[in-house]
Amino acid sequence: MFTGIVQGTAALVAIDEKPNFRTHTIEMPAELLPGLELGASVAHNGCCLTVTAINGNQVTFDLIKETLRLTNLGDLKLGNKVNVERAAKFNDEIGGHLMSGHIICTAEVAKIFTSENNRQVWLRMPTHDLMKYVLHKGYIGIDGISLTIGEVVNNRFCVHLIPETLERTTLGKRRLGDKVNIEIDPQTQAVVDTVERVLASREAAMAVAANTVAQ
Structure with missing residues (x-):
């Protein structure tokens, strides 16, 4: 981890x-x-x-x-x-969020906005179905960096980078079109997938019940 x-x-x-x-x-x-x-x-x-x-x-x-x-x-x-x-050790301080090191996909750097002491980077995910795990103010791993998700629009989302992140990591050198590794927060993924399964099971049960009544 x-x-x-x-x-x-x-x-x-x-x-x-x-x-x-x-x-x-x-x-x-x-x-x-x-x-x-x-x-x-x-x-x-x-x-x-x-x-x-x-x-x-x-x-x-x-x-x-x-x-x-x-x-x-x-x-x-x-x-x-x-x-x-x-790898993290027991009793280490967890300043970001727990990550498994399992990359789910790469995303493309789509836009970069730079202002004094701030940088906003927009990333384009490869498929729309992965966006269900990208939630406003949720966690995400980008090239191994724990970051908080800003705005989410269609298949794009943004993150805000402080000078320390730009200085200590490779994100400060990223340019338009570059690909970055994406790891979805595992807790977010578990919750979204569980809710989908529960809803699908409920809909299937309701469909069976409706067919039984109709017969």
Whole structure:
């Protein structure tokens, strides 16, 4: 599990490309190295990856076909940076919201509005059906960052970024057309899916009852 509080950014220093598979190596910030072991979980742009090799401050991870399909990690090039967060521990402060590191899709940066000390970014989701999980003032994970949803219009929504977020993460470098990883708040998803199932079951029961009366 993760908290959505990005602990730093890491540059991609090596890529080994294979069919439907990629191994990449990042230069981990020194403060995140203590206690890091093989098999540990580290979020890259919000996507949970497993450490497969450690060589000094260079740490390697494998990306399988599903990861490459659902996230923006397969688009990375040497020198690009990713937001990194080590897995949360018991008794850690949760300043964002609980996140699983399971990316549901990527969204496109559609608009950027910049004013003094503020930036508003509008994102376009790939399908309308995912928008049922995007609620005004709800939580969402964007490239591993826990953020609060602002306005919601059709298949778009916006977030407001403070200078600290722009400075500490890669979002400050995002431009129009860029793809960002999206993780829906799991509690929101559970509530929406449960309500849908209950309503569908109730409608089915009412339909059966109406047919019985008609007969």
